[in-house]
Amino acid sequence: MRSLILNGLASFERYLATMAxxxxxxDNEDLVNNLLSNGLITSNQVADAMKKVDRRNYVLSKFQAYYDSPSSIDYGATISAPHMHAHAAQCLLPFCKPGANILDVGSGSGYLSAVLYHLAEDSTVVGIEHVPELVDWSIKNLKADGLSNAIENGRIKMVAGDGRKGFADNAPYDVIHVGAAAPTLPQPLVDQLASPGRMFIPVGTSDQHVWQIDKDEDGNVSKKVLFGVLYVPLTDYKR
Structure with missing residues (x-):
């Protein structure tokens, strides 16, 4: 059974590479439409949210803004490829209900924080990033993308801190997204997940896979391995 699962993961990884x-x-709409037509987005709700967030506002290399590939944002960080953000949004969609409380760990440029904000009506999104310069930059990006009011009224909050510890001040969270690979599953993030709630997190060092962590109404936690990835590590900022 394990070999069948691994074969399935390998096939899915090849599919991602081919479609990307x-x-x-x-432009942004064309990028999202291509992700949709190639099956990398499977929900119109996710497509609509991504169309509201212009990726050009969140990248350093403007000519690569609409490439389906990761891009450096300095400080050893990257903005993930759009298809990875699409998969994260698809995975978390069932828990992005009106009024959802959302945590985006390793929020980087602020891009996925914005997508998740649009995905869940009347939501509150906390983005936590351990590089203070990226926190400041992400706020500028969000404002450039038309989200000044959401920042001013506290619906989007970008903070500097160790994402491995989560952000207890706003817990529990219906949705937690982690944008860097943890060597093991951080227990504080599990503790801050609501009942019910879902987390999307890459786990591993040289061999990384995205895990879907679900907590049910009774607080029981389950794990599902989705597919292999290659993310920057979730770690301390080394100046």
Missing amino acids: WRSHGK
Whole structure:
């Protein structure tokens, strides 16, 4: 059974690699439409949320804004490829209900914090990032993308801190997204997950996979391995 699961994961990884290079767009809407037509987005709700967030506002390399590939944002960090953000949003969608409380760990440029904000009506999103300069930059990006009011009224809050410890001040969270790979599952994030709630997190060092962590109404926690990835590590900022 384990070999069948691994074979399935390998096939899915090859599919992602094949579809990603076909999904580049000439602008943000074209990029999202290509992700949708290639099956990397499977929900119109996710597509609509991603169309509201112009990726150009969240990258340093503007000419790569609509490529379906990761891009450096300095400080050893990257903005993930759009298809990875799409998979995260798809995975978390069932828990992105009106009024959801959301934590985005390793929020980087602020891109996925914005997508999750649009995905869940009347939501509150906390983005936590351990590089203070990226926190400041992400706030500028969000404002450039039309989300000044959401920041001013506290619906989007970007903070500097150790994402491995979560952000207890706003817990529990219906949704937790982690944008960097933890060597093991951080217990504080599990503790801060609501009942029910869902977490999307890459786990591993040289061999990384995305885990879907679910907590049910009774507080029982389950894990599902989704697919292999290659993320920057979830770690301390080394100046």
